[in-house]
Amino acid sequence: MTNSPQPAFQTERPQMRDLHWSRKEKEIAHKAFQQALDSEFETIAQKVKKMAEKIELPDGLWDLEEFLTKSRQGIGRKYDYRYSVLPMVFGILIREGRLREDDLQGLGEDKLHYIRGYAQR
């Protein structure tokens, strides 16, 4: 066994997919993710209630169906809880106003770097 020297080409910042998430960070991430998702559901439900109240027949029914289908598909695309992409997901949620950076307090700078990058795009 030898102690290999660090190779010269190694970059200081790991790729997003290679970040290590501590147990504590995973807890914070999970809580923020669920909070954003709940808030997203609540927004959709409010819109659904308004659409249902003033439904104009028959098109209002199918407009509501289409809204729900697109909402479900949009959530499926956006809410991807793989750690390899989670900083991007959080960045987008901050950009959309669904989360604040404060909600992610306790995540390491290595994650926040990517999150801020996606939040500002």
Add this chain to the structure above:
Amino acid sequence: MTNSPQPAFQTERPQMRDLHWSRKEKEIAHKAFQQALDSEFETIAQKVKKMAEKIELPDGLWDLEEFLTKSRQGIGRKYDYRYSVLPMVFGILIREGRLREDDLQGLGEDKLHYIRGYAQR
């Protein structure tokens, strides 16, 4: 040109698809069809409003979407305004309580025969 005698095997009652609809009968049929369809939309809308009011997140959203999709597909299958099948459509609508025979007053006995047959199945 010869006047062929009526073949002995000809039935007196024409097939449903061969019935002749007068202009007046078409008007009656169209009105009843639209009345049933409007009533169907109203029933769906009432159910949608109830579901939307007491939505439980998140499943209530997708239950509502599924209800709307199935309602739309069901209407597409049931409301078929081809004269060749219209007596069957009216029969089913009477069986479901969506129309009464009175709503079809003015249709000939040739149509009512089939309508009653389907209504009683």
